[in-house]
Amino acid sequence: MSSGIRFLFLTKQSLSNLCFGKQAEIIPQVKDRYEGTVARIKCDGVDANAEQVKRGMAWVYRQYAKDHTLNLLEHKAKVERRGCGLTVPLSHPGNSVN
Numbered sequence: 001m002s003s004g005i006r007f008l009f010l011t012k013q014s015l016s017n018l019c020f021g022k023q024a025e026i027i028p029q030v031k032d033r034y035e036g037t038v039a040r041i042k043c044d045g046v047d048a049n050a051e052q053v054k055r056g057m058a059w060v061y062r063q064y065a066k067d068h069t070l071n072l073l074e075h076k077a078k079v080e081r082r083g084c085g086l087t088v089p090l091s092h093p094g095n096s097v098n
Contacts (some may be wrong), residue, residue, distance in 0.1 A: 010083070014057045019043035030064055038064045058084020 001059040022031075024040040032038050052058040053070050056077035060070045079082060 007083075011052070011057045014055055014083075015048065015052060018046060018048045018051055024048075028067055032064060040067075053077065054082075056081075 004021065019041070022044040027042070029038045041064060049058070050067075050070060050073060053060055054073045054077060054086040060074045065071065
């Protein structure tokens with residue numbers, strides 16, 4: 001299994017562990033450039049967005065992020081090489097600033 005496919009599996013598993021079978025609250029934030037809703041998700045009161053970033057299982061798209069603590073969580077995950085930081089460069093094509 002390639003590292004990219006393995007990472008996608010691990011990311012999905014992490015999110016499933018956070019949210020599967022739990023009460024979810026969707027908190028719309030903004031619309032993206034395709035008019036899709038960018039939202040914060042809470043599963044049984046746990047901020048799934050922040051937890052996935054903290055685990056290194058998601059990157060922050062700065063153009064849509066309103067909560068700058070996500071940037072701090074992402075930086076720490078990258079420095080500690082958690083999740084995404086294990087298999088991909090510290091930069092991400094969706095971000096212009098690291």
